[in-house]
Structures are given as structure tokens and as C-alpha cells.
Amino acid sequence: MKIRMLGLVLLLSFGSVGCWDRVEVNDLAIVTSIGLDKTADQKIALSTELVIPAGSTSQTGPSGETQKMVVTASAATIGDAVFLLQHKLSRRIFWGQAEVLFLGENLLKTGFHDELDYILRDRETRLRIEPYACEGDARDVMLAKPRLGTELGDVMRDHSQLMFKREISINEVAQMLTRDGHVAFLPKVSAKTKEQSVPFINGGVIMKRDRMAGEVGLEEGFLIQWIRDNFKPQMITFQPKNTSAPITVQILHSTTKLTPTFEKGIPHIVIHVNADGIVMNNSTSLKESDPEVSRTLEQEAEKEIGRLMKTVIQKRQTEEKADVFGFWKAFHKKDPKSLRALQETWNEQAFPRLQVQVDANVNILNTGMISEPLKMNETR
Amino acid sequence: MKKRIKPQPLRPEPPDVSPPSSLSLHLQENVKELQETLADVHNVVFRSFLIAKRKEAALIYLEGLTDVRALHDSVLKPLMTPSDPSLPDLVKESLPVASVREIRSLEECARSILDGNPILLQDQVEFALRMGLEHVEQRGIEEPKSEPAVRGSQEGFTESLPTNLSIMRRIIRSPHLKSQMIELGSYTNTQVVLLSITGVADPQLVQEVHDRVSRIETDGILEGGYLEEFIEDTPYSPFPQVQNTQRPDVVAAALLEGRVALVVEGTPDVLILPTTLNALLQASDDxxxxxxxxxxxxxxxxxxxxxxxxxxxxxxxxxxxxxxxxxxxxxxxxxxxxxxxxxxxxxxxxxxxxxxxxxxxxxxxxxxxxxxxxxxxxxxxxxxxxxxxxxxxxxxxxxxxxxxxxxxxxxxxxxxxxxxxxxxxxxxxxxxxxxxxxxxxxxxxxxxxxxxxxxxxPYLFPITPLRTSELKDTFVRVPHWKMDKRPHFTGAYNKYRQKPDQKPNPSKD
Incomplete structure (x- = not known):
């Protein structure tokens, strides 16, 4: 009897549960990347890159490229645009696989508060989706075809990692814009090259609150990331005194530590950079295998790093007035109470007056496969 | 809820309900009785002869199940040739047969004949002599087909109970290996042997298994699977709670861990109990x-x-x-x-x-x-x-x-x-x-x-309840010199199986 009751309960539960929310993969329009633009008439243009399933299975080998299409819908708000977009498609739009979010230049310049809100609020879109600022329209970047790799998302992430050490998620961006000094740093994508339209990362965009404050090139971008302790190997080139040619040192790894202090009420920050490097090229007569010389080379490199970093910081202090380096966070960690009062005015008032000092420490590990410069010109 | 009247289950009727009848002194009477009992068994042979040309006697055996050559050489020949005028009750002593037993009831006689053991009836003697001359054709010991192993013994159990027991005795050569015989099935009279090692297996466990097995009343046990379903703790569970194997080494290992084995006549599958999920994931060559x-x-x-x-x-x-x-x-x-x-x-x-x-x-x-x-x-x-x-x-x-x-x-x-x-x-x-x-x-x-x-x-032993020291033989198997203790299932147990610290090391002296 007991068994029979149990069987009945099971049967009923199966029947009543049913498969009502089951969705077949073939009823989905899988979105792999999203683009947001602001059109000339102040509408939001939502572009989605959709996968076109190949259909026949036996013919497509592993080399078969997945086909994509880009569908765009424009409306007053992003919510309306999503609704309109769904009307254009026979399958349910599935946002759960979208990996990259392209933000058009116009949108960033006019502010993307509403769009960010929608993306964070939406149930299906992942918080891990990676935002990229676009040079020009996001749609153009999405229409460009990546050559190395098939998925736009993969290509963007790989490139971003190569350039800026790590990808950044929309969740982090939202947190940075709302909490940590209201400034975020996004990688910038461009598809405008002379030869062919291939999307690539050519710099970064500084976001202040909900809109773009300024752009930086790759070199400045590297330095900003370096100060934020997201170091990627890079070259430091300098010309020591009494020499005729420049020397390049490749920095292999480096850690950055920020030490904030208040001196008589004025915020002051020391950037400790600890870097290891190797000599890449040296056509001067300096014998770098000599410890003495090596030490001077290290000092020259340290000086150069200090100079580069200071320049980049000064520019941010005067031009954008945006603390993209995370100094606010460092101060906040040290003295949360007095910083809370400064939070709203930090970028405009305290940050531009911040005293910055760079304490670089470079350690040259080796000199490559040769220990002294080639002596081709005796007069040197 | 309405209570249903359950139909009374049918009790299996044993074939013989009459009390055992004893043999009479007259040979002819006994032979007649037996002929009646075995009326529809076509291959029974009744052979009358004279012992030492003096005394009437009858030899009854089943053709095909009896070693006829041995019967001829060691029963008929010595008894028929006139030798010393031996006394009738000395017949038992003078027979060159290893196993000779006196039986006194007709039913036992019939059973013995059907088992393949010939019966010798003599005139003026009120008992029969049962001679262990049964001879069953059986296949040889082969590799267990259902459980192949790369390394280790290639012999598997057969259908013959004596062979299987002899294999076990050959592996565990200790008088502590106990075997208790239980006969099951009112028609099949299947022999089931309960194997355990005294001093290692918990006596309570042995008793419990014995009780559960002896409780079974059915007409026949054809395979261990019958037994399994009768003695399981949770019969409706999809999980097997009794392990079966065709490998003697697996049975030996289980016995040494304090488990108990049930060898069933007519099947090469031996039951091992108790078992755990973990034990079911261990292979012999592990x-x-x-x-x-x-x-x-x-x-x-x-x-x-x-x-x-x-x-x-x-x-x-x-x-x-x-x-x-x-x-x-x-x-x-x-x-x-x-x-x-x-x-x-x-x-x-x-x-x-x-x-x-x-x-x-x-x-x-x-x-x-x-x-x-x-x-x-x-x-x-x-x-x-x-x-x-x-x-x-x-x-x-x-x-x-x-x-x-x-x-x-x-x-x-x-x-x-x-x-x-x-x-x-x-x-x-x-x-x-x-x-x-x-x-x-x-x-x-x-x-x-x-x-x-x-x-x-517990089926998930030793993971739940967790016995950390016994995890040595679950997800990993530690070397043998580390397995000093036996797994402890229930009740009394013999903790140590070997001398500690036997890790091979260069000697210190």
C-alpha cells in the first residue's frame, strides 16, 4: 500500500511538473556579443551577434567556421530595443552566452547609466560579460571579422589579456564607477585600419561616473595598468650619459605597491615599483656584465620609469581629473573615515593636488646570450 | 482505509510427510518397499547377489550418477569371491570403500540412492550400508568469465560444491575455516555452505546469517540469487546488498576481513556478506x-x-x-x-x-x-x-x-x-x-x-559513518604493509591482521 502510494505521488509529481520551462537549443537565438550605440536621433541602437547553427552535421568538419549575423534594433531605451529586436527574430533571444559588450563612442560620451542598469538588472545576461569601448560605432566593430580565431569574444579577451594583463567584467566596472572613486578604465577597440577591418585593441578609455572622460593610447594604457599592479612585460628605453646609442631593458615582471600618507593634511602617495628586467639591446660601449655598469643601467631604468609614470599621472591630474590609478582606494584603505568625506570631490579637488613620488627598483637579471656589446666600431 | 483480507500464502508441502519407516529384517521386503518408492525413476538398478556365496544381499544404485567401475571392483568383487567365512556384520569392515555409513530408514535409503550413493542391503540385517561412490560429471576449473583479472589466480568456482569447498580449503589451510552446511529447498535439497573464519568473523554475524538462511522455506534454490533476495536487509532497494563473485581469491580476502561467504551448490557464484558500496568497487587485482x-x-x-x-x-x-x-x-x-x-x-x-x-x-x-x-x-x-x-x-x-x-x-x-x-x-x-x-x-x-x-x-561504510583510518582501502589503496588493521564492520572483531612496521627498509645492523 505504502509503495503504491509512493508510486502515485511520484507519477503525479512527474505529471504536474511537466517540462513547461524546457527550451530546446534550436528554439534559441544564441547571442555571442552585444553592441550598444547612440544614434544621431538620440536612440539606443542594440546590435546582437547571433550564431547561425550550421544545420547539416556530417559535412562540417572541425575547421568549419560558425556563421554569425548581426541584427540591430533601435528604440528610445535599451528595454524597448530588446523588445523590438525579439520581434525581428523567430527564435527566443538567449543572452546567457554573450561574452563581450561593445560600447559605442557616442554612447560613452553621452553616458550609459541606463544601459548599465539594464545589463546588471537582466536575469540572463552574465555579470561576467566584458565591456569594451569602441572607436566609432559598436556595430562597425561587430561587423569586422577577426582573422586570428573565430569567436569575437575569444579574440577580444585574448587580445585584452595580452595588452592589459586581465580582462575586466561589467560587474567590476559597475563597482568602480559607483564606489571606488567613480573612475573605470576600459580597453578600447578599433576596427579602423587601412588594410582590412580587423578588430584590435589600440588603447584605453577612462570612464568617469557614467561617461567617457578621456582616451589614452597603448603606451599610456600600459603605464596606467602598471601603476594599478596589472603589469605586462614591456620595454624601457633610455640613453645613459656620455653614450651615443639608446639601451633597451625589457621588464619581465614587476609588482607595484602604493603607500599613501597625509603630510600636514595634504595627501601624498609613493608608488613602489619592484621590477626585474633583462637587457634587450645595447650598442653602446658600456659593458653591462660589469656589476658597476649594471648598477648604473638599473638606475637609469629606474629614473626612466619614474619619469614615465609621473608624466602619465600628471596628465590625468590636469586633463581628465580622473583617478584611474586606484589611489582613492589606497587612501580609503588607510583612512576610511576622512576619505569618506572626500569621496564625492576626490577627482576634482584632492586628486589633482596629489603629491606623487615614484620609488622604482629595477634589478637586471641577465644580459641575454652575449655578455658585452659587439665591438664593430673601434672609435666607440 | 479499508483493510484487505490477505489470502493465506500457500505453504510449500514437503514431499514426504509420513514418519520415517525403519528397515525390516527381511531383504525381500526392503527391496519391495524401495521398488515402490522409486517406481518412476527409470535408471535405478537393483542387483541381487550372494555374499561369499552364502548370504543374500542386494545392491541398489542409480545408473549415471554412480561410479560403476568402483562399485564393481571394490564392492561386488570382494564380497562375491569366497574368502574366509566372515561374519555378516564384518561386511562393513571388509569393504575397500572410503566412505561407508549405516542407515536405518527407508527414506534415507531412497535419498542416498538418488544422490548417487549405492545402497547395500543384506538379509537378516536391519540396516543398509551407504557407500560414497557418487560420481558426477562436471566441468573442470576454468577462468571466471564474468570477472577477468590481469594478474592473479585464473581459477574460478565451478558448479560443484565439493570442488568449490576444496578450492577454498586449498587457499585457507587453517582449521579455523569453518563450514556449516544448510540444506534448502523441499524438493531440490540444495546444499548451501556457510564459510567463516572463527576468530576473525563476528560470531553474531555468522549466527545471523545462519538464522536468516535457515529460515527460508521454499521448494527449490537454483542459484545464489534466490538466496540473496530472501536474506537482504532492504529487499526493495535497487542496490545489491550481497556481493557475488566467481573468484576464490575474492572470497578468501573477504573471509580474512571478517566477512562470511555462502557457497551454493550448482552455481559458481559465491555470495559474500556483508558488503558495502566500496567493496563493490574493488576489483581482485587491485x-x-x-x-x-x-x-x-x-x-x-x-x-x-x-x-x-x-x-x-x-x-x-x-x-x-x-x-x-x-x-x-x-x-x-x-x-x-x-x-x-x-x-x-x-x-x-x-x-x-x-x-x-x-x-x-x-x-x-x-x-x-x-x-x-x-x-x-x-x-x-x-x-x-x-x-x-x-x-x-x-x-x-x-x-x-x-x-x-x-x-x-x-x-x-x-x-x-x-x-x-x-x-x-x-x-x-x-x-x-x-x-x-x-x-x-x-x-x-x-x-x-x-x-x-x-x-x-552501513552501506557507505567507511565514508559514512566516517572511519578515517579505514579510508586506506577506498579511494586509494595503501600498500599492504600499511594495512595492519582489519576493517571493522560490526560487533566483536579481530583488530590486527599483521605485525606493524613491516615497511621494507635496509636493516639497521
Whole structure:
């Protein structure tokens, strides 16, 4: 009897549960990347890159490229645009696989508060989706075809990692814009090259609150990331005194530590950079295998790093007035109470007056496969 | 609720209900009685002769079950040749037969004849002599087909109980190996032998097994499987609570761990109890090969157990409910493959799973010669034609094939059957309510396993309840010189199995 009751309960539960929310993969329009633009008439243009399933299975080998299409819908708000977009498609739009979010230049310049809100609020879109600022329209970047790799998302992430050490998620961006000094740093994508339209990362965009404050090139971008302790190997080139040619040192790894202090009420920050490097090229007569010389080379490199970093910081202090380096966070960690009062005015008032000092420490590990410069010109 | 009147179960009627009748002094009477009892047994032979040309006697035996040559050489010849005028009661002493026993009832005589042991009746003697001259044709000791092992003994049990017992005695040459005989089945009179090692096995366990087995009243026991279902703790559980094996070394190892074995006449499968889920995942050559390798294989086995249990269910659940959990590229290729398939993926997967089960069952039942044909047809139809015709998608074939292969890594067939059964349930659950269903299913299985016991031993022992020191023979197998203690199941036990600190080291002196 007991068994029979149990069987009945099971049967009923199966029947009543049913498969009502089951969705077949073939009823989905899988979105792999999203683009947001602001059109000339102040509408939001939502572009989605959709996968076109190949259909026949036996013919497509592993080399078969997945086909994509880009569908765009424009409306007053992003919510309306999503609704309109769904009307254009026979399958349910599935946002759960979208990996990259392209933000058009116009949108960033006019502010993307509403769009960010929608993306964070939406149930299906992942918080891990990676935002990229676009040079020009996001749609153009999405229409460009990546050559190395098939998925736009993969290509963007790989490139971003190569350039800026790590990808950044929309969740982090939202947190940075709302909490940590209201400034975020996004990688910038461009598809405008002379030869062919291939999307690539050519710099970064500084976001202040909900809109773009300024752009930086790759070199400045590297330095900003370096100060934020997201170091990627890079070259430091300098010309020591009494020499005729420049020397390049490749920095292999480096850690950055920020030490904030208040001196008589004025915020002051020391950037400790600890870097290891190797000599890449040296056509001067300096014998770098000599410890003495090596030490001077290290000092020259340290000086150069200090100079580069200071320049980049000064520019941010005067031009954008945006603390993209995370100094606010460092101060906040040290003295949360007095910083809370400064939070709203930090970028405009305290940050531009911040005293910055760079304490670089470079350690040259080796000199490559040769220990002294080639002596081709005796007069040197 | 209305109470139903249950029909009285039919009690098995034993064939002989009359009290045992004793033999009379007259030979002719006895022979007549026996002829009546064995009226419809066509191959009974009644042979009358004179002992030493003086005394009337009759030899009764069953043709085909008796060693006729030995009967001729060591019974008839010595008795018929006139020698010293020996006294009738000396017949027993003068027979060159190893096993001779006096029996005094007609029923016993009939039983003995039917067993194949000849009976000698003499005039003016009120007992019969039973001679152990039974001779049964049997197959030789062969490799156990259902449990092949790379290393270790290649001998397996046979259908003959004496042979099986002799194999066990040859492995454990100790008087502590006890064997208790229980006869079961009112018609078959099947002999079941309970093996245990005194001093190692818990006497209470031995008693409990003995009690449970002796309680069985049925007309026949044809295989250990009958016994298994009669003595299990939770008869409705899909999990086997008694382990069976055809390998004598496995039985010996179990006995040395304090378990108990039941050897059933007529089957090469010996039952081992109590058993645990862990024991069902151990193979015999786990203990013969190098422990590092074995440990990694053990881990693989546990992992594969889970794979073969949940893979189809999880696949369908993810595909129908949690598309965001699948890596983008994989989802795209699955979607592309599924584009041409006319069925929903739950139907597709279920269909393939059923097709696989059909193939397996067919392969099992078919005559050997046709087996390869089934394999070829099955592989072609399922693997190639179905995919290219667009009935099923290639990823589903991969999932089903992987699951099928994975389930073969389970060393015990009974557990593998359980997993096949549960897998189908999980597939349905996953197809209905996604990962939620899979989790519900797994939780249900977990709860059931935690509650399950085999002869008082928790089924998940030593994982739940956790006995850290006994994990030495679960996910990994530690070297033999580290296994100083026996696993402790229940009750009294003999803790140490060997001298401690036997790790081979260079000697210190």
C-alpha cells in the first residue's frame, strides 16, 4: 500500500511538473556579443551577434567556421530595443552566452547609466560579460571579422589579456564607477585600419561616473595598468650619459605597491615599483656584465620609469581629473573615515593636488646570450 | 482505509510427510518397499547377489550418477569371491570403500540412492550400508568469465560444491575455516555452505546469517540469487546488498576481513556478506598490482561511477534548462548538430539510451556466433546511419557511448545494473526539471544509501559513518604493509591482521 502510494505521488509529481520551462537549443537565438550605440536621433541602437547553427552535421568538419549575423534594433531605451529586436527574430533571444559588450563612442560620451542598469538588472545576461569601448560605432566593430580565431569574444579577451594583463567584467566596472572613486578604465577597440577591418585593441578609455572622460593610447594604457599592479612585460628605453646609442631593458615582471600618507593634511602617495628586467639591446660601449655598469643601467631604468609614470599621472591630474590609478582606494584603505568625506570631490579637488613620488627598483637579471656589446666600431 | 483480507500464502508441502519407516529384517521386503518408492525413476538398478556365496544381499544404485567401475571392483568383487567365512556384520569392515555409513530408514535409503550413493542391503540385517561412490560429471576449473583479472589466480568456482569447498580449503589451510552446511529447498535439497573464519568473523554475524538462511522455506534454490533476495536487509532497494563473485581469491580476502561467504551448490557464484558500496568497487587485482597505479585507477573508478550515473541526465538538463552553463563554442556545435534532428533532446537521448540497452540485452541473449553480427549492425545503425540520417545528433551518440563504456569500469555486474537503472531515472528527472531534478535524484539516492545496511553494516561504510583510518582501502589503496588493521564492520572483531612496521627498509645492523 505504502509503495503504491509512493508510486502515485511520484507519477503525479512527474505529471504536474511537466517540462513547461524546457527550451530546446534550436528554439534559441544564441547571442555571442552585444553592441550598444547612440544614434544621431538620440536612440539606443542594440546590435546582437547571433550564431547561425550550421544545420547539416556530417559535412562540417572541425575547421568549419560558425556563421554569425548581426541584427540591430533601435528604440528610445535599451528595454524597448530588446523588445523590438525579439520581434525581428523567430527564435527566443538567449543572452546567457554573450561574452563581450561593445560600447559605442557616442554612447560613452553621452553616458550609459541606463544601459548599465539594464545589463546588471537582466536575469540572463552574465555579470561576467566584458565591456569594451569602441572607436566609432559598436556595430562597425561587430561587423569586422577577426582573422586570428573565430569567436569575437575569444579574440577580444585574448587580445585584452595580452595588452592589459586581465580582462575586466561589467560587474567590476559597475563597482568602480559607483564606489571606488567613480573612475573605470576600459580597453578600447578599433576596427579602423587601412588594410582590412580587423578588430584590435589600440588603447584605453577612462570612464568617469557614467561617461567617457578621456582616451589614452597603448603606451599610456600600459603605464596606467602598471601603476594599478596589472603589469605586462614591456620595454624601457633610455640613453645613459656620455653614450651615443639608446639601451633597451625589457621588464619581465614587476609588482607595484602604493603607500599613501597625509603630510600636514595634504595627501601624498609613493608608488613602489619592484621590477626585474633583462637587457634587450645595447650598442653602446658600456659593458653591462660589469656589476658597476649594471648598477648604473638599473638606475637609469629606474629614473626612466619614474619619469614615465609621473608624466602619465600628471596628465590625468590636469586633463581628465580622473583617478584611474586606484589611489582613492589606497587612501580609503588607510583612512576610511576622512576619505569618506572626500569621496564625492576626490577627482576634482584632492586628486589633482596629489603629491606623487615614484620609488622604482629595477634589478637586471641577465644580459641575454652575449655578455658585452659587439665591438664593430673601434672609435666607440 | 479499508483493510484487505490477505489470502493465506500457500505453504510449500514437503514431499514426504509420513514418519520415517525403519528397515525390516527381511531383504525381500526392503527391496519391495524401495521398488515402490522409486517406481518412476527409470535408471535405478537393483542387483541381487550372494555374499561369499552364502548370504543374500542386494545392491541398489542409480545408473549415471554412480561410479560403476568402483562399485564393481571394490564392492561386488570382494564380497562375491569366497574368502574366509566372515561374519555378516564384518561386511562393513571388509569393504575397500572410503566412505561407508549405516542407515536405518527407508527414506534415507531412497535419498542416498538418488544422490548417487549405492545402497547395500543384506538379509537378516536391519540396516543398509551407504557407500560414497557418487560420481558426477562436471566441468573442470576454468577462468571466471564474468570477472577477468590481469594478474592473479585464473581459477574460478565451478558448479560443484565439493570442488568449490576444496578450492577454498586449498587457499585457507587453517582449521579455523569453518563450514556449516544448510540444506534448502523441499524438493531440490540444495546444499548451501556457510564459510567463516572463527576468530576473525563476528560470531553474531555468522549466527545471523545462519538464522536468516535457515529460515527460508521454499521448494527449490537454483542459484545464489534466490538466496540473496530472501536474506537482504532492504529487499526493495535497487542496490545489491550481497556481493557475488566467481573468484576464490575474492572470497578468501573477504573471509580474512571478517566477512562470511555462502557457497551454493550448482552455481559458481559465491555470495559474500556483508558488503558495502566500496567493496563493490574493488576489483581482485587491485590488491595484486602496484599500489600507486591501483590508487589512481580507484579514483578513476569513483569518478567514472558518477559519470555513468549522471552524464545523460546532466547533458539533457543543461541543454534544455541551463544553456548558459555550456561553454559557448560547445553550445554552438551542439546546436548545429541538433539543428536537423526532429526530436526534442530528451526524447532523442532517451531513445538512444533505450537503443543501447536493447543492443546490450540482445548481445547477451544471442548465441555466441550471432554476437558479432549484432555488434556490427548496432555500431553501424546507431553510430553512423542514425547520425547521417539526422535521427539523432552526434553529441548524443557520444554521450550515450561514453556512458555505456563508463559503466563497464564497475567491477561488479550487479552494481552496474543498478546504475543503468538509476541513470534512466535521472535522465527523465533532468529532462523534466533540469539540474534541480538531477540534484533531487542524487539527494534521494544519497539518503537511500545512507539508510541502507547490509547485515548491520552501513552501506557507505567507511565514508559514512566516517572511519578515517579505514579510508586506506577506498579511494586509494595503501600498500599492504600499511594495512595492519582489519576493517571493522560490526560487533566483536579481530583488530590486527599483521605485525606493524613491516615497511621494507635496509636493516639497521
Amino acid at each position: 590488491y595484486y598490482q602496484r599500489f600507486l597505479f591501483v590508487s589512481s585507477i580507484r579514483l578513476l573508478r569513483y569518478f567514472v561511477l558518477i559519470i555513468s550515473l549522471v552524464l545523460p541526465g546532466v547533458f539533457v538538463a543543461m541543454l534544455n534548462f541551463h544553456q548558459e552553463m555550456i561553454p559557448t563554442r560547445l553550445l554552438i556545435s551542439i546546436a548545429s548538430a541538433h539543428e536537423v534532428v526532429p526530436f526534442p533532446s530528451i526524447v532523442e537521448t532517451f531513445m538512444m539510451q533505450i537503443a543501447y540497452e536493447i543492443l546490450r540485452e540482445a548481445g547477451l541473449r544471442l548465441p555466441r556466433q550471432a554476437g558479432s553480427a549484432v555488434t556490427i549492425v548496432g555500431a553501424l545503425v546507431i553510430g553512423e546511419a542514425a547520425v547521417s540520417a539526422g535521427f539523432v545528433s552526434a553529441p548524443v551518440v557520444i554521450v550515450i557511448a561514453l556512458t555505456g563504456i563508463a559503466s563497464f569500469t564497475t567491477p561488479h555486474y550487479a552494481l552496474e545494473q543498478t546504475i543503468r537503472l538509476i541513470r534512466l531515472g535521472l535522465l527523465l528527472l533532468g529532462g523534466m526539471i533540469g539540474m534541480l531534478g538531477i540534484m533531487f535524484g542524487l539527494l534521494g539516492i544519497c539518503i537511500h544509501l545512507c539508510a541502507l545496511r547490509s547485515f548491520g553494516v
